[in-house]
Structure formats: structure tokens, C-alpha cells
Amino acid sequence: MKRDKYILLVEDNPDDVALTLRALKKHNIGNEVVVMEDGAQALDFIFATGEHAGRDVGHLPEFVMLDLKLPKVSGLEVLKRIRADERTAMLPVVIFTSSKEERDLAEGYSLGANSYVRKPVEFDEFAEAVHQLGLYWLILNEPPPR
């Protein structure tokens, strides 16, 4: 069964969501983007619990774009839970955040993030970053076996 490749975007700021979607569209990345607005919802979605019970857990996104500062459950906590469960342990996670703090960088990697990208303030750069991420993780990168 060919399943549609989609991207999971975990981001609480609606402006950033709009900008990201726009950037993807601009660079012709047509995959569906599922948006979760907080950490708790993100976990519910990934593990098919709560509001998203009944979803097929096996149908994971190609990669996750994860912001760090999220309401309810933080980005790093979400990352931790993803890595802790063997169904999702290999799921590629790209931390996509405004934070320039050394400790976020360090903790992100130590918890098993695949990549850490700082959101540029300038829109052109931002769009380019999103473009590069999309290209890389959807096309160039070999996804983990399911």
C-alpha cells in the first residue's frame, strides 16, 4: 500500500506556521504538512492516543520539524518520548527553533535529534532553510526502514 509521505510540523506560533507552509509551497514541496500546536497534541498524534486515537501508528511522517518552546509539553520532552519508544525511535527529527542557547543545542543532540536548525529572522533565509530541509529529508536522505 503506497502511503502518502507527509511532514509533521510541531509549532505553536501561527505566524511561523504560515511562513513555513508558504516557504514549502514556494519551493514546490507539495507533501501534506500536518501541524500540531503543542507538545501534548504532537505526542497524541504520533502515538495515536487521546484525540488522535485510531490513527495508524505505523504511518509515521517522513520527518518531524520540531520547535522547542511549546506549550504543555516541551519540544525536548517530545523528542525524548519519540526516542524512547521502539516504534518511533528512528524517526528523523529536525529541531527547528529560534533558540541560540548552547544548552538547547547540546541537549537536543544528546537526546537524539538528527539535526538542529536555527530559524532565521530574515524571511528569505528562512524560506531557503525550509526549502533545504524539505529537499534533504524528503529526497536526498534515505529514510529508516519501517
Add this chain to the structure above:
Amino acid sequence: MDESREDLLAALQEAERKYRNIFEDGLLGIALTTPEGRLLEVNKAFAALTGYKSPQQMIDEVTNVGEEVYADQASRERIKEILARDGMVSGFETRFKRRDGGIIWVLINSRVVMDAGGKVLYFDSMLEDITARKLAEEEMQGKMRELNALYLASQAFLGLTDIELLHEEICRLIVDQFGLRMAWIGILEEGSYEVRPVSIYGEEADYLKNIRVTWDDTPSGQGPTGKAIRCGQAQAVDRIDEDPEYTVWHERAMALGYRSSASLPMRYEDRIIGALSLYSDLPGYFTEDRLRVLQSYANLAAVAMRRAALHAEVKSYAGELERRVAERTAELEAANHELEAFSYSVSHDLRAPLRAMDGFSKMLMEDYHDSLDETGRDYLARVHGASQRMAQLIDDLLSLSRVTRAEMRREPVDLSALALEAVEAIRRKEPERRVEVAIAPGLEVWGDPRLLGLVLENLLSNAWKFTSRSDEARIELGALEEAEGLVYFVKDNGAGFEMAYVDKLFNAFQRLHSASEYPGTGVGLATVQRIVRRHGGQVRAEGETGKGATFYFTLPPSLRNCDP
């Protein structure tokens, strides 16, 4: 034949006369005694020595010399032992009782006289009165003891910094060493004439209880303690029972067995800090000689007390300082934490709206380009520009604050290598510019590589920026030998600045050029100054409008050669 018998007789008589002379009139006491202690013969000297009017009186009155003449009978037994063993005894020192009860010291030489059969007939003894010598010896020993007390005192006091223990030791030592009855220390109270007892040792049974001692010229200041302090001189009372000035304490003193006393003023440098008062059960104990020694002791004690007081002061200051430092540190740590929290939220929260401003204005321009006129596009461009500058400002501010909070590393740093890296990064952003850059090789310093890297980034990118309008731009990094040590510099031949404004240069946000001339937030140099200061160094700048600028900074040697 008759002549020789006559000669013999004459010789014998002469010998006997000589003997009689020695016996009768000699200075040494001679006695012939039986083992049982009966006196057979005694010469005038012996009788005189032992206080008898005549030898005859002595022979009549003394039946057993061991009991009645020897102060200690065991001595005579001892002599008899030695005589039995050796036949003679020499240099035996012992005490005798005189007829009037007085005690004298004698030196005895004695020999046994036996008959042909070996039976002991009598002891032939010669003695010498050595009382004077013995007394002198005792006095010497006394003095030795006193000097020893001073020596012990200086040793003991050296080690004591606890003032209460010191007070106790001062009293105890003098009482034990001199066999006194009691000793106490009184300290002068500030602002009054009261003398406050701080320690007492010996037989005291509340001697000082409810007694007020002062050193002014009032009844409570008439005792030896008050007087010693008031007059600054040692005071001695030879016979407490007869002394009129002892009225107030008389009864108690007598009850406790005090018969003489002395008070020594305790002097430190020129100040009298109190008095040491001593009590003996012997009347007249405190002689001039003794007082001299005791005064030395009291002075030693005063020095030790002053030392202990100073020690306590220092300790309390140190304690106070420590407390204050701990307080300050806590305050600083709290402030630091607040700052960290602030910086963290700034780095997140301020950026997102900026991104939105930038992004949506861009999107507006792209999507609604045709609907906008020249003015509209201009407005949008300004919004965009403003959000860019704000982003830069936030970055610079965060950088500045991070410099203050970051923990400094101290390690060897290759300044030249750092500079080359910085220049490379700057060149990459504007590869089309032609700038000659000269970096002196091998500049080794000691400090935090990250922070020093920031310094160079700032100074070099400033130089790069301000030479942007120069044709033959040249930037140089090097070091100069100055009187105080090595000074590093970044020099450019760009726009320069007016020396009149040099003081403002390093203030945050202060700019000497308008944004239209050269972009910038004015935070870079403030960051440089902060970092260099944290390394213990200084920055300064020289410039000339149109000619260029040089920025100097020092990294003091005290941070070099430190073992990690």
C-alpha cells in the same frame, strides 16, 4: 736516757697542747659521741653553734644527740650506716636544732674510733655551720624557679589566643610556680573607674564576691589593686594583718589565709590595661627582687592579652567580611540568574515577531507587488529594514550579556590564528572587496579563546566596515612593547573618528557615525571593552577623521603563566 724521756714527754705535752688548742679554740665544732647518742666531749665551737652557753651545759643537758640535736633523727641513723660501712663519712649535710629551737645547716665529717678488738668506742665528728651557704643556695634555686616561671609563661602565652583560657593560665601558672595562695586579674573598663575581675585562681572562696574594686581615689580604690593601676607601680602589702589600707577586705583575706599581697600593673606599650593581684600565706613574701620578677611576668601577660584581643578582633572582622562576601555573592548569583532567564526568553520571544514582520512584509511585496505604488513599496521596505536592524540589535545585546555571564576559561590562546579565522569569515561575506590584511604571527596570550575571538571579530569587522569607502584599505593586527608590557592593536586606514569623542566610543549604543554612513548598533565596542576588562586588561582608541583608527588592548601578564 732521762733526756730522751724528757724530750718525749715534752713532745707529748706539746702535741697535747696543740690538740687542746684545736679542740678548745678551733672554729670547727668537734664532738665525740657514742653510738647511743651520748656526748663524751664537746668543744666550745660546737656548743656555740648549737646555742649552748658552754660545752659543760651541753653535756649536762643533752642525753641523746640523735633526738635532741639532729632536726631529723633519720639523718643520724643514716650517718651511722655509712660509718658502719665505710668507717668514715665526709661532707654530710643535715639540719640541727639549736637550744633555742632555731634551725641551722651543718656539714659533718666523722670517723669511727674502735678499740683493739674492733668494738666501736666513739665517733669523732667535726662540723661546720653552712647555714649561710644553704640559704644562699635556696635563694638561687628560688630565683631559678622564678626565671623558669617567666620562661614557661612566655611559652604558654605564645600558644594561647583564646582570651579566657589565657586569663586562666596567667593566674594558674604564677600560683603554681611561686606557691601562692591566690591570683586574680582585673581589667580596666572603658569609660569608668571600675576594675573588672576576669579570672581568679587558687584559694579564693568568693573573695571577690560583691566587692567593688576601682582605681580612682575613693575608698574602693585604696586597695593595692586600685593603687597599682592609679600610680602605675607595683604595690606590696607585707603584713595584711597589720595593714590599715586593707580594711575593706581585711576579714576575708585573713580568713582565707592571705598574709601578704602584691598588685602588679599590667602595662602594654604605654597603657595600663589592668592589674595582676597576688596573695601569699607568708608575710613579707613580696620582696623587691620578687616584685621585679613578678612585674616582668605581669608585662608578659599584658602583651599576651593584647595579642589575644587583637586576634579576636581580626577573627570577628574576618567573620564579618566573609558574611558580607557571601551575601554579595548570593545577590550577584541571583542577579545573574535573572539575567540568564531574561536572555533566554529574549532569544526566543523577540525573534518570532520579528520573523513574522519580515516574512509577511516580504510576502506582501511578492504577492501584492502590482497593487502597491512606489510609496507603498517604500513603506514596506522600511518595515523590512527596521525588523532587520532590530534582529541585529537583539543578537548584539545577547552577545554582550553572554560575555558578562559566561564562565571564563584560562588557557593559552593563539591570537594570530583566531584573527585569521575571523578575517576569513568576514571576507566570505563580502568576497568582492579588496582589503590588505596583515596579521602578526605567533601572538600567544592567555585567556578565554571564545571571548577573545569575539574581541577580534568585533575589532576586525569594524575595521573592515570603516574602510569600505577607502580605495587601498589596509587592516593590521600586531603587538607593541610598552612600559607596562605588551599591547595589542588593530589598526585601519579607514574613516577614523574625532578624538574629541573618544570617551564615548566604548559606551553601548553610542555611535560616532550615522547609520546612513556606516551601519551598526554601537554595541560591538562595548562588548570588546567588557571582555578585555574581564581579562584584567584595558582598551583605548586613537583616531583621526579620514586617516584611520587604532584600537589598543592589553591582556595583563598575571593571567599568563598560571597553572590550570
